[in-house]
Amino acid sequence: AQSVSQHNHHVILSEAASLELGCNYSYGGTVNLFWYVQYPGQHLQLLLKYFSGDPLVKGIKGFEAEFIKSKFSFNLRKPSVQWSDTAEYFCAGGFNDYKLSFGAGTTVTVRA
Amino acid sequence: NAGVTQTPKFQVLKTGQSMTLQCAQDMNHEYMSWYRQDPGMGLRLIHYSVGAGITDQGEVPNGYNVSRSTTEDFPLRLLSAAPSQTSVYFCASSYSGIRDGYTFGSGTRLTVV
Numbered sequence: 609a610q611s612v613s614q615h616n617h618h619v620i621l622s623e624a625a626s627l628e629l630g631c632n633y634s635y636g637g638t639v640n641l642f643w644y645v646q647y648p649g650q651h652l653q654l655l656l657k658y659f660s661g662d663p664l665v666k667g668i669k670g671f672e673a674e675f676i677k678s679k680f681s682f683n684l685r686k687p688s689v690q691w692s693d694t695a696e697y698f699c700a701g702g703f704n705d706y707k708l709s710f711g712a713g714t715t716v717t718v719r720a
Numbered sequence: 721n722a723g724v725t726q727t728p729k730f731q732v733l734k735t736g737q738s739m740t741l742q743c744a745q746d747m748n749h750e751y752m753s754w755y756r757q758d759p760g761m762g763l764r765l766i767h768y769s770v771g772a773g774i775t776d777q778g779e780v781p782n783g784y785n786v787s788r789s790t791t792e793d794f795p796l797r798l799l800s801a802a803p804s805q806t807s808v809y810f811c812a813s814s815y816s817g818i819r820d821g822y823t824f825g826s827g828t829r830l831t832v833v
Contacts, residue, residue: 614762617760640818640819642818642821650826651810651824651825651826652763652810652812654821654822657821659819698762698763700763702817702818702819705817705818706751706768706770706817706818707753707765707768707778708763708765708818708822709765709779710755710762710763711762712760712762713760
């Protein structure tokens with residue numbers, strides 16, 4: 609069955625530290641991959657997406673993700689986090705044209 | 721252009737009561753979905769629709785009904801609420817599927833006591 613898993617449940621960082629969140633998917637075919645962010649009390653917003661082409665994808669707010677097909681991974685990175693990056697981050701996979709499967713999410717807390 | 725509008729934002733129900741969570745979008749999106757969000761479980765797909773008159777089940781459909789009589793509206797019905805349905809519910813829509821990206825509503829926080 610197709611699925612998405614996120615390794616970290618809660619990550620605590622200091623401002624200016626680098627962030628990397630792990631995401632793996634389970635599927636042998638073509639998959640579209642996404643990272644969404646949910647700020648406290650808000651709805652989900654799309655950070656970035658990968659469909660094909662350059663495996664290094666740049667998104668909004670300085671985030672980027674790298675698709676590594678051999679590892680079935682799509683990890684999210686940011687070189688230097690800010691307090692405003694405190695949020696919950698969800699990796700999602702699209703295994704057909706219209707259904708998204710989400711990982712369990714990673715809560716990121718950035719301390720000033 | 722209001723995007724995806726969900727009502728109500730908060731609701732408390734007693735076990736066995738019924739209610740409808742409303743979702744409307746004004747972007748002429750064909751694809752609409754309902755998710756529930758529970759701590760440590762991410763978002764799970766309840767039902768989805770690929771156009772007016774067409775709906776299908778997602779991962780966790782039991783206890784929920786949907787219909788799609790118009791492109792704009794996609795209500796979610798709880799026929800007999802149970803405490804296990806306490807959750808935050810999100811509606812999402814997309815013009816032509818995941819490649820366009822989904823736009824999410826602001827959510828409905830439902831508590832069943």
